[in-house]
Amino acid sequence: MDPLASLTDEELAARTQAGNHEAFGILVERYEKKLSYYGKRFLRVEEDIQDIVQEIFISAYRNIQSFDTKQRFSPWIYRIAHNSFVNELRRKSRRPFFAIDFDSLVAHPHAAETSEQHTHEREMKEMVEKGLEALPPNYREILLLYYQEELSYKEIADVLQVPMGTVGVRMRRAKEALTKAYQKMNQRYEF
Amino acid sequence: MNSEKHTAEEGMKGKHAAKGTGSVRDSVLAQISSNQVRMRSRTFFVLRIIGIIVLALAILALSIAIVNFLSFTFRVNGQGSLLRFGGQGILIFLQVFPWPLLILDFVFLFFLERLLRVFRFGYRSPVLYLFIGIVLVAAVSGVLLDRGTPLNDDLLHQADNGHLPPPLGALYQGSRHAPPPGSGVFRGTIASYTPPTALLNDPDLGTSTIPVMLPPSGFDKDGDHQPTFGVGDSIMVFGVEQNGVIQAHAIYPLDPDDIPPFNHFDHDGGH
Numbered sequence: 001m002d003p004l005a006s007l008t009d010e011e012l013a014a015r016t017q018a019g020n021h022e023a024f025g026i027l028v029e030r031y032e033k034k035l036s037y038y039g040k041r042f043l044r045v046e047e048d049i050q051d052i053v054q055e056i057f058i059s060a061y062r063n064i065q066s067f068d069t070k071q072r073f074s075p076w077i078y079r080i081a082h083n084s085f086v087n088e089l090r091r092k093s094r095r096p097f098f099a100i101d102f103d104s105l106v107a108h109p110h111a112a113e114t115s116e117q118h119t120h121e122r123e124m125k126e127m128v129e130k131g132l133e134a135l136p137p138n139y140r141e142i143l144l145l146y147y148q149e150e151l152s153y154k155e156i157a158d159v160l161q162v163p164m165g166t167v168g169v170r171m172r173r174a175k176e177a178l179t180k181a182y183q184k185m186n187q188r189y190e191f
Numbered sequence: 192m193n194s195e196k197h198t199a200e201e202g203m204k205g206k207h208a209a210k211g212t213g214s215v216r217d218s219v220l221a222q223i224s225s226n227q228v229r230m231r232s233r234t235f236f237v238l239r240i241i242g243i244i245v246l247a248l249a250i251l252a253l254s255i256a257i258v259n260f261l262s263f264t265f266r267v268n269g270q271g272s273l274l275r276f277g278g279q280g281i282l283i284f285l286q287v288f289p290w291p292l293l294i295l296d297f298v299f300l301f302f303l304e305r306l307l308r309v310f311r312f313g314y315r316s317p318v319l320y321l322f323i324g325i326v327l328v329a330a331v332s333g334v335l336l337d338r339g340t341p342l343n344d345d346l347l348h349q350a351d352n353g354h355l356p357p358p359l360g361a362l363y364q365g366s367r368h369a370p371p372p373g374s375g376v377f378r379g380t381i382a383s384y385t386p387p388t389a390l391l392n393d394p395d396l397g398t399s400t401i402p403v404m405l406p407p408s409g410f411d412k413d414g415d416h417q418p419t420f421g422v423g424d425s426i427m428v429f430g431v432e433q434n435g436v437i438q439a440h441a442i443y444p445l446d447p448d449d450i451p452p453f454n455h456f457d458h459d460g461g462h
Binding site: 013017021024028029032054057058063064065066157158161162163164 | 218219220229232233306317318
């Protein structure tokens with residue numbers, strides 16, 4: 001077994017910073033599928049996603065010296081992935097360069113993660129698996145980062161570069177939208 | 192030569208992998224091995240952060256300088272006093288307000304806000320609060336710089352003596368504006384006072400003096416039979432000019448500390 005395979009993401013990133021390419025190869029293996037899955041929340045064409053995933057890893061390698069190995073690697077690479085996919089989405093949809101994110105304009109009451117949320121986690125994860133397609137991309141993304149990538153609100157705020165309160169508000173709306181979509185889906189199956 | 196061929200082959204291998212004929216891992220590693228992709232040094236990131244900080248500080252300084260200049264033009268032209276003349280005064284104030292400078296300042300502040308979002312404290316703050324914070328910092332610093340230091344008066348002095356290089360010299364020399372013609376606003380210093388008239392040195396009209404017919408209360412504005420103003424005081428008069436005489440409706444003082452231009456208008460170039 002490759003001794004590098006037992007290292008944490010952060011240790012592998014540190015080895016990469018020191019010039020070990022193989023360590024970066026392991027990071028690519030660990031995140032390739034995750035990022036492709038994440039990319040499907042933005043884009044439909046598989047080939048486009050693969051190209052962008054490759055660009056994400058190339059960008060990550062170029063910028064790996066800016067990564068602080070005391071922090072978690074996962075939010076860092078998701079940040080690059082988020083930017084890359086959003087840029088591609090913007091390019092494809094010809095959306096204006098500057099769009100106002102109204103959720104980030106003012107402070108929202110701090111919606112922290114609660115134990116009640118964790119109780120329903122399995123239920124929510126199941127809903128995320130099945131009902132994600134019916135949601136708009138910004139809701140899909142936040143649910144995916146929280147339930148599948150298990151990032152904290154703070155880490156999601158770093159990935160999306162928005163205030164923590166915005167993450168809380170968006171998460172609440174995303175869950176409501178997901179619950180509605182899931183109920184609708186189940187009703188359809190019942191008939 | 193062999194090494195070049197090897198590199199080219201690896202590059203091709205990377206490209207093929209990108210199109211799905213190999214794994215992403217192999218493709219990425221091939222591009223790294225062939226030096227098609229190079230890691231940026233830590234120094235690059237340190238320099239980039241320093242560059243962003245310097246740029247942010249430069250934009251903030253520029254924005255403070257604009258607010259400082261706006262505050263100065265208000266002060267030297269007595270534009271703030273216009274607000275005391277009711278609706279019409281406010282209307283004139285809005286007419287003479289240097290809107291292009293204010294818009295330019297907001298453009299700078301907008302860029303500064305976008306720039307600060309690179310930092311964690313920037314993107315973790317709500318957009319509106321961060322922007323308001325930046326506006327407040329620029330506004331307070333700019334006004335303090337004007338009202339709390341002799342910087343602008345010194346610069347104006349230098350500009351008047353031709354010692355201030357362009358573009359600052361022209362900017363400061365052009366900072367003094369007469370109220371718009373027909374606006375009903377006149378400024379000057381009281382040359383003489385014989386109720387119910389006063390003679391006003393009016394630099395805005397380019398004449399040495401202009402008679403002012405005072406309101407019925409004369410200069411006894413407070414009703415305590417004590418003239419509020421005296422010879423040598425600088426005032427702003429709101430009224431109608433007819434046949435070279437100003438029929439005053441209201442008179443307000445201009446703070447002597449706030450009127451360097453009057454020291455400059457009534458001269459022939461010297462102090």
